[in-house]
Amino acid sequence: MTVIVPKQTDFHAIKKMVTNG
Amino acid sequence: MNFKISEFCHFVDGKNNLVALYNALTLGVVILDKDTAKILQETKGGIISVKIIDMLNSNGENNLLSQLIKNKLIFPLEQNVDLQDYATIQMGLSCKKIGILYLLMTDACNLSCGYCFVENLMPSDYTFSKMTPEIARSGIDLFAKALEKSSGIEEPQIIFYGGEPLANFNVVQEALEYIARAKADGRLPGNTSITINTNGTLINDNIAAALKRIDNLNLAISLDGLREIHNICRPYHNGTGSYDDVMRGYQCLQNNGIEAGFCCTINRHNVEQLHQIASWFMDELDAKSLGFNILIENYKMNGMHGDVKYYAELTAQKIIDCFRLFREKGIYEDRIMRKVNAFVDGHIYYHDCGGIVMSPNGMVGVCQGYLGTKKYFVKPDHQFDPLEHPVWEEWQFRSPLFMAQFKNCIALSICGGGCPYSADSRNGSIRELDDIFCVHAKATAEFLIKDLIEQATHGQ
Known part of the structure; x- marks a missing residue:
């Protein structure tokens, strides 16, 4: 069974270099 | 204790035979292998049997059952967590503001x-x-x-x-x-x-x-x-x-x-x-x-x-x-x-x-x-x-979160509802769907969930 709970860093990685200023 | 799958839970297929379970209302995500996800997806009426609960409850303290509960993807049958969350999030709109x-x-x-x-x-x-x-x-x-x-x-x-x-x-x-x-x-x-x-x-x-x-x-x-x-x-x-x-x-x-x-x-x-x-x-x-x-x-x-x-x-x-x-x-x-x-x-x-x-x-x-x-x-x-x-x-409550017809939408809490004017001119009322924008909102939600699977398995 594979269980992955995304960490906050995984969510942030979606934005890559976009920084909201 | 019996459990139920949240009515806001969506199953999204990603890379490497992984499936994300995503609560479109409260935005929680847990990623599972396809076989385990399928067992949950095929439960009748969303009610999870004791046998499945035992399977989810293995692996010690940080087990799948606790993660699914924590991310509001399932909840004990006698607690209507969905209803409580929906009401709480709607309350967020009750304070009047103009920015x-x-x-x-x-x-x-x-x-x-x-x-x-x-x-x-x-x-x-x-x-x-x-x-x-x-x-x-x-x-x-x-x-x-x-x-x-x-x-x-x-x-x-x-x-x-x-x-x-x-x-x-x-x-x-x-x-x-x-x-x-x-x-x-x-x-x-x-x-x-x-x-x-x-x-x-x-x-x-x-x-x-x-x-x-x-x-x-x-x-x-x-x-x-x-x-x-x-x-x-x-x-x-x-x-x-x-x-x-x-x-x-x-x-x-x-x-x-x-x-x-x-x-x-x-x-x-x-x-x-x-x-x-x-x-x-x-x-x-x-x-x-x-x-x-x-x-x-x-x-x-x-x-x-x-x-x-x-x-x-x-x-x-x-x-x-x-x-x-x-x-x-x-x-x-x-x-x-x-x-x-x-x-x-x-x-x-x-x-x-x-x-x-x-x-x-x-x-x-x-x-x-x-x-x-x-x-x-x-x-x-x-x-x-x-x-x-x-x-x-009237316009303040023109949000997908106050429009019952959008309750099952995968983009529910990240959508914003698009353009009320467009909904009015194309479909007759500001409380109708902005159907052109809707395609963008749903596609973006699915992309973000699939991209999260990639980011979470990056380097694995």
């Missing part, structure tokens, strides 16, 4: 863009006008009072809009000075941002020099692509293209050290090449920010959509493709970032629009799309308070 002021400096424009939802909807006998300094000041005062009574507005925004706002630049200048004084004496918050949305054709060195003195000013220039495409989309009234004048205006800003962003309206003339246009914005114009506009219906559009279903699907995909490009260089594209920020930060995105629209003649409304008909516009008296007015109340 955006649109000042329509004039309702006239020197361009004749086929897709414009302001200019093309004017009745044939409409009298165009320019805003006076007195009306600009009354709009700013009205906004300052509304802000005082609003809570949770992190960054108030004042947007100069039109028509073409720079066609009334003297009053723009007076309004900018009045805003600076209102900030200095504390009537407006110091971080109130100012944006001028312009077609760029009227920018000259005098205007650029005047704008350079303004703090916290954003300029957004409408540009739909390279010369040939832009000139088809955004001609003058006599049919000649505006591209060369826009680029001359942009050059003036650059010469004066003013950064500008761009607005690009996606239509059938540029949608196929949007990725190349995005690269051009990035590499040739050195754009740091950009906003894609999705076409808003108007009866004079002359097929700027092309086939509507094809337009909606292709637009949704192209916005995602451009985001993949932009995020590598740190370029902020506003249309998709509204949803990305909500998904990444885990906050609810209630509305795509809303605020006060001050028309050139002093009437106050909620949407410039209705400028021609004056629907949803009122003539304010000295007691007028938009926070207590039924028009603003």
Whole structure:
């Protein structure tokens, strides 16, 4: 069974270099 | 104890035989292998049997059962967690607030863009006008009072809009000075941002020099692509293209050290090449920010959509493709970032629009799309308070989170509901679906969930 709970860093990685200023 | 799968839970297939379980209301995510996800997906009526619970409950303390509960993907049958969460999130809309002021400096424009939802909807006998300094000041005062009574507005925004706002630049200048004084004496918050949305054709060195003195000013220039495409989309009234004048205006800003962003309206003339246009914005114009506009219906559009279903699907995909490009260089594209920020930060995105629209003649409304008909516009008296007015109340609750027909949507909490005006003109009411925007919202939600699977398994 594979269980992955995304960490906050995984969510942030979606934005890559976009920084909201 | 019996458990139930949340009615807000969506199953999204990703790479490497992984499936994300996603709560579209509270934004929790757990990623499982396909076989385990299938067992949960096939439970009858969402009720999870004791046998399955035993399977989920293995693996010690940090087991799957506790993660699914924590992320609100399942809950004990006797606790209606879904209902509680739905009510709590709806409560977030119950506090009245207004954070955006649109000042329509004039309702006239020197361009004749086929897709414009302001200019093309004017009745044939409409009298165009320019805003006076007195009306600009009354709009700013009205906004300052509304802000005082609003809570949770992190960054108030004042947007100069039109028509073409720079066609009334003297009053723009007076309004900018009045805003600076209102900030200095504390009537407006110091971080109130100012944006001028312009077609760029009227920018000259005098205007650029005047704008350079303004703090916290954003300029957004409408540009739909390279010369040939832009000139088809955004001609003058006599049919000649505006591209060369826009680029001359942009050059003036650059010469004066003013950064500008761009607005690009996606239509059938540029949608196929949007990725190349995005690269051009990035590499040739050195754009740091950009906003894609999705076409808003108007009866004079002359097929700027092309086939509507094809337009909606292709637009949704192209916005995602451009985001993949932009995020590598740190370029902020506003249309998709509204949803990305909500998904990444885990906050609810209630509305795509809303605020006060001050028309050139002093009437106050909620949407410039209705400028021609004056629907949803009122003539304010000295007691007028938009926070207590039924028009603003109606629009405040125009959110997918208050529209039962969208309860099962995968984009529920990151959507914002699109354009009420478009929903009204295409489907008969602001409380109906903005069907073109909806395709973009759903495609973006699915992309973000699949991308999260990739990010979470990065390097594994």
